[in-house]
Amino acid sequence: AEAHAVAKALGGNALTGSASTEAGFQKLAANSRLIHFAGHALVDDEDSSKTALLLAPGADAGDGFLTLGELLELRLGATLVTCSGCRTARGEAFTGEAVGALARCLLAAGARNLLLSLAPVDDAKAPVFVQHFTAALARGSQAATALAAAQRAMLATKTNAHPAFWATFVLH
Secondary structure (H helix, E strand, O other): OHHHHHHHHHOOOOOOHHHOEHHHHHHHHHOOOEEEEEOOEEOOOOOHHHOEEEOEOOOOOOOOEEEHHHHHHOOOOOOEEEEEOOOOOOOOOOOOOOOOHHHHHHHHOOOOOEEEEOOOOOOOOHHHHHHHHHHHHHOOOOHHHHHHHHHHHHHOOOOOOOHHHOOOEEEO
């Protein structure tokens, strides 16, 4: 539902269910200005070779694990990549560099801005946060302004104000 809502608000395409294969993601991502991933991520803080975005296994020989090596092979022209999944901003970091493995690979692949999560995201509240973020983008806000607007919108309601629902998202 989150992917369809983002696609509708920003005029894009959503890959969901069995259509969200590695090949489908790679094909769509190559020509997308904005990329939104809403799903599960495996993030290993010790061994980045075990980090991947989880997609659907496909008949195209894809195993459903979009690994860091596969991300590095992408050539992205995206101005913004959002990963609405648990701990997507985490991972092995080099001394003096506070950028996790997934972020480093997406930036190396060509993404200019990333919205990622430092901690687990709440399955019910993340789509609410993303809706506020996406609405601000649709109004023409830059990513940092949209992030601040989404955080303020979450804080404005008693049911969404807890920092666990919005403070985990960071912009690179």
